[in-house]
Each structure stands twice: as C-alpha cells, then as structure tokens.
Amino acid sequence: MTSSRRPMRKPWWKTALGVGFTAFMLFPVYWMVNVSLTQTSDLRADPPHWFPWNPTFEGYTAVFGDQLPALGTSLLVGLGCVALTIVIAAPAGYALALLNLRGGRTLNFLLLVAQMIPAVVMAMGFYAVYNSLGLLNTVGGLIVADSTVAVPFGVLLYSAFMAGIPRELLQAARVDGAGAWRTFRSIVLPVSRNSTLTVALFAFLWAWSDFIFASTLNRNGELIPITLGIYNYIGNNTTQWNAIMATAVVASVPAAILLVVAQRYVAAGVTAGAVKD
C-alpha cells in the first residue's frame, strides 16, 4: 500500500516552497545581474529598480574594454594550476594507494594538516620567499601559490579513488610484463578519469576565484587576474556599480558553466573531503 501511495505523495506545494527558498537564496545573484544592467543615473534611485526595464550594456562594454587582459590572465593561471596540480597529485595518489609507499600514513596526515593552514599565513611566507627569488608579480609564482590549495586535496581525492581500483586489473598488467609506469599510464590514469575531472575542476575554480594570493603576491604585476581587476575597480570608482557588477557577472561565468556541465563532479568534490563512505 505504501508503494502504491508513493508517486502520489509528491505534492506541488513542496515544489513551490523549494522554488521560494531557491529564489531567496539566489537573490544576491539576481541582484548582481540586475545592477549590472542598470543605468548609471538609476543606480541611486529610491526605491531601487527591481527589474532593469531600461537595460544598459555600458557596464559590459567597460568590462570588455578594460578587463579583457585580466580575464586572459585568470584563464592562464587557472589552466596552469590545473596542470601543475594533476602532474603532482596523480602520481602521488598512485604511490599512496597502490604502491604501498613507506610512510604513506604520515604523508596522508601531513596533507590533511596542510589543508588547515590559513592562506594568509601561506601568502606571507610566499611573499618572503618570492621577494628574495624575484618571483613577486609573476604569473608563474601565482600559479604555484594557488596550487597549494588544490594539491593536498587532489592527492587525497586520487588516492581515495585509486585504492578502490580492483587489484585483478593491476595484477593482469603485471602478468603482461607492465612496469609501475606503464600500469600507471595505461590502466590507473584512464580508470581514474572522473577523479581527474573533479580535481581539475576544483583546481581551476579555486585558482580563478583566488583573491588572497593575487592581492599579496601579484598586486603590482603587469598581468593581474580578474579578481584583482574587480578589487581595483571598487577602489578606483565606487560610483559605477553597474560596471563593477558587470565585471562580477563575467567573472562568474566559469562557475556557471561548470555548474551546468559538471554538477556531478562538484558534489563529488565537496563530499570527498568531508565524508568517507
């Protein structure tokens, strides 16, 4: 009887309530888009305009005029961070999960501790190091600093997944005479494709969103990322909030794309760090 009642028990009022909650939660996002399209003269209207009836694209013209290099820099930093993270994390995950690395438990522990260190402290340490090495205000330096957020996460995610690869698969490769490197390249890596996607997604998103490292290690750089572009915008011109919000909308595009394309991996990544099945 319960099973026959099941499909009926999906009341519309819950959907309505859910839509209401979501709308309330996403109101700031709506407001950002709304303000980005508002005429400069209407920005200080009282009451504020709830809908951009008379939209302007001034803000967006300003973004593509001023911020295009910053968007390019962010893209470069994000992709660099993805590459660096995967090159380091994937083999390390393999060593931890499948090669019985001696001291593996200690290394695992160190990675967990590494994730707890505040970014502001890392930023200061990097500032001191980069200052003596002449790496301040370089894109390469920023990529390395940004990757410190993603590498421990990546190693832990890879090793958690790789530990579940059936041993028979690896055994078969060994019987065929494949060494550790060939097993890694032709079996472990292809099988771990989803982990690679999750790690890449987060490494990119974190690097793209980073403000702390950019504002400390790269603030006088010729190539600044978009987050710093927005920050400087706010500092220089507090009246043009439509332009600031337009930049913010453009800076949110990768997040929006990833949410649509790779939502599965997002949820996987969030839970990976916290809950172990």
Add this chain to the structure above:
Amino acid sequence: MITTEATAGAPPGVGPGAGRLPAAPRRRRGPAASQWAAAGFAAPLLVYLILFYAYPLWRNIDLSVHDYTIRAFVQGNAEFVGFEKYAEVFTSAAFPAALWNTAVFTVVSIVFQYAIGLALAVFFRSGFRLSGALRAMFLVPWLLPLIVSASTWAWMLNSDNGIVNSVLGAFGVEQINWLTSPDTALLSVTIANIWLGIPFNLVILYSGLQNIPGEVYEAASLDGAGAWRQFWSITFPLLRPVSAITLLLGLIYTLKVVDVIWIMTTGGPGNASTTLAIWSYREAFGTGQPDFSPAAAVGNVLIVIALVFGFLHLQLQRRQEES
C-alpha cells in the same frame, strides 16, 4: 606443482596456509623493488611539499622572530628579537578584540550554516518535482568567486542605496549603516558568510541523509511518529557523526576567512570586524607600510588555533572509521 603455481599467483592472504611458504621469497623481493617505484611516484609531491609548504612556513616563523621593517626586508638584515613580537601581539589592546570577533564570527557562522543547511537537506530529501535541479542551484553561492559575492553583498548592504535598507524601510525600519557602524559591521559580514557556507553544509548533510536507510523511517511512520518526532529521534541522532565533521570542517574554514571581510569592511570601522586572519592580513598587506613581523606572529597564533581543531577533527574521523 600446478597447485603451488596457482597459490603463488594468488593475491597475498588469499591462498591456503600451505601456499604461503613458497610465496614468501617473491613477496620480499617485490616490495623492495616497488618501494623504489613508489618513492619515484611520490617524489614530485615530496619536493613540492618541502619547497612550497615547509619552506614558506619556515620563512613565516623566521619573519615572526625577527624585526622585519620594510627596509630590513629589502636588505635582509633584520634583528633577531625572539618572542618579542608575540609578546607585543598578546599584550596589544587589539588582541582580545580580534579573538572575540573571531570567536563570534566563527561560531555564529557555523551554527547558522549548519542549522539552515540541515533544514534544507531534510526538506530536499523528501524528493519532490524539481528537487534535484533546485538543489543544484543552491551550489551557486559556493561556486562564485568570493570577491563577486562579497562585493554584491557590500552593494546590497549599502546604507543609502542598498536594497536591504530599502526593503526594511518599506516596513518602517530606520536606515541601518550595516557596514559603516561598529555595531553592525561584524553582523553584516557574518550574514554574508552564512550565506556562503549554506551550500557546503547542504551538500554534505544531504549525502549523510542519503546513508540513512529508508526502512527506518517507514518503521517509524508505521509506529505513528510524525515528521517532527522522526527528525529528533532518527535523523538527528543518526546524523551525529556527519554533523560533527561538518561543524569542525566549517570551523577550520571559517577561522581562515579573509576575502569576505576584507572586501566588505576591511575589518573596520576601527577594529569592529577585525578577526585574527584580517589583523594578520592588514598588518602585512593592507596598509601602505607593511609590518611583516607582527603579522607573521598573529598568523602563527592562528595556525595553532586551526591545528587544535584540526587534530580534533582527525581524531573524530579516525574513531568513526574504527567503529
């Protein structure tokens, strides 16, 4: 002959007792050779951790025990002062205020993030039309760059032109100077931070709920337990391990927050919304005259606090894995 071959090829521990003896010499050679391979695959990570974790952290400690003025920073001849900078930090009037703000910001943030996240997780678990799509939309705040959310909140909370004051004004509330009054600055950044943390809590708690078998609820509902009773006598107790980890992770993340507060209030007015992380950031990078030594000292105090809770988290996780 055939049987020994078969057992030697079996994974260790699988073969019968008699088969273990001939397998032993092979296994001894295997690990020794594969240890080199393991070390080789882990080597990039080890080098990385030493260069980009250990070394910067060491430099940070070095900063905190010397007197690094900006000139000494360039010339590299800072005077060694031992724990003097730490003493200065602890006796400074800003320290108790920053500690208090950190505690309020962190505790209020995670309590509300958790409560709202859990309520939403329970709501979404009941599975209605569009619930999957709506739940995905809830991830948006978490995916946006922090500078985007923080500057949007700053404009929404603007005293004269913000939408929040405009709505409150319609209900007859006087203008509130959210970000510029010392009474509300910390509250404002906390509200924004709660908003940011809800998706994380929702996702984790939702996946925790997923692991509670549906039969438990069906049995309870046959016994006549209503939704409220079911929540308090099934959901909440069974979710306790996941809850503990969510709260501790939230705590560790929130302790480190810089972006949101810095972009919305820069820790002001005065020190009204200055947390330890903001204090450290401001001393080092926020003013025209960087003062790295006290900044590093505050940062190291923050590390110690984060690690205390971090170890608590690891302890908790280990105990759960054992049970």
